[in-house]
């Protein structure tokens with residue numbers, strides 16, 4: 001989906017998240033193992049591992065909240081050597097070379113720090129940071145993958161506070 005109006009139009013930030021059918025991005029205990037069993041969508045377009053790898057190479061930079069960062073470290077860093085900006089107000093021990101911590105204004109992060117350097121910026125969670133980006137109109141595109149599972153409870157995607165926004169499918 002792309003933004004149909006507002007100042008995010010044309011911005012290069014893509015929000016990418018995987019949600020359950022009932023709108024959760026993690027279980028209450030942070031477990032995301034349900035992401036691994038999404039099954040096959042027969043009417044969908046299958047892409048090979050090579051195509052997927054080639055696509056990931058087009059991503060110039062990842063942006064993530066500190067809780068997603070902590071979880072990614074626990075599960076095994078999935079972002080390779082691609083630059084990754086971790087948004088946090090905390091102090092952190094030195095991280096891998098590709099990781100940078102950021103604690104200031106989010107609009108400044110996108111417009112001043114990232115947009116001049118990176119063309120394809122991916123915001124990969126979590127719920128809290130995505131809501132802040134959406135509320136500030138910093139997202140130009142949303143790629144939402146829905147996994148075929150009902151979780152019943154957990155960490156809700158788009159929990160707000162958010163105001164109405166129109167998007168083009």
Ligand SMILES: NC(=O)c1ccc[n+]([C@@H]2O[C@H](COP(=O)([O-])OP(=O)(O)OC[C@H]3O[C@@H](n4cnc5c(N)ncnc54)[C@H](OP(=O)(O)O)[C@@H]3O)[C@@H](O)[C@H]2O)c1
Nearest residue numbers: 017018025026065066067068071088089125126127128129
């Ligand atoms: N299903 C999926 O696709 C998916 C994707 C990503 C994550 N997840 C899951 O989601 C969970 C984490 O999500 P979450 O919503 O709890 O947390 P999150 O958004 O990853 O991180 C929240 C943290 O980001 C920092 N932050 C957020 N807004 C900020 C701002 N405006 N300025 C400065 N810092 C800011 C704060 O860090 P400090 O407290 O350090 O200051 C805040 O505590 C994990 O379980 C993860 O595995 C799922």
